[in-house]
Amino acid sequence: MLNSKKSSSNGSSSSNSSQSPSVNILSEGTKLKGDLNSQSDIRVGGTIEGEAVSKGKLIVTGNGKVIGNITSSEADIAGRVEGEVKISDKLTLRETAIIDGNIYTKTLIVEEGAQINGSCRMGSDAKSLSQNSDADFANETKVKSS
Numbered sequence: 001m002l003n004s005k006k007s008s009s010n011g012s013s014s015s016n017s018s019q020s021p022s023v024n025i026l027s028e029g030t031k032l033k034g035d036l037n038s039q040s041d042i043r044v045g046g047t048i049e050g051e052a053v054s055k056g057k058l059i060v061t062g063n064g065k066v067i068g069n070i071t072s073s074e075a076d077i078a079g080r081v082e083g084e085v086k087i088s089d090k091l092t093l094r095e096t097a098i099i100d101g102n103i104y105t106k107t108l109i110v111e112e113g114a115q116i117n118g119s120c121r122m123g124s125d126a127k128s129l130s131q132n133s134d135a136d137f138a139n140e141t142k143v144k145s146s
Helices: 002-019 123-130 135-141
Strands: 023-026 031-033 036-038 041-044 047-049 052-060 065-067 070-077 080-082 085-093 098-100 103-110 120-122
Touching: 023 036, 036 041, 052 065
Parallel strands: 023 041, 031 047, 036 052, 041 052, 047 065, 052 070, 065 080, 070 085, 080 098, 085 103, 103 120
Antiparallel strands: none
């Protein structure tokens, strides 16, 4: 059935499948110990003890918690993050968000009620993050021991 249209739809279907949106979901009640690296979006409803690195968008729901650094191109946080937040484009902090750590981003949107317990760097300090186009930049978020 599908092979009859192979010549007309082969190129378009393969490009659509590689660009189709996909989301990695860590549901409420789920706990992950270790680093999470993804080429696509991540939605955290549970707890991550480790780094979360996404080439796409990272979402932390109201019940979500990340104990470790976050690195992503875009993020929407409503839960709790204990670590550095490095976002190369836009970071949105919802009213229930609690950030215990430093923020590095190009654009910051903060709703009334969100808490930031750390420093915030924007603009030129975040430029180096935007040059990273792959989840391979996870190594840059590692804590360096003295």
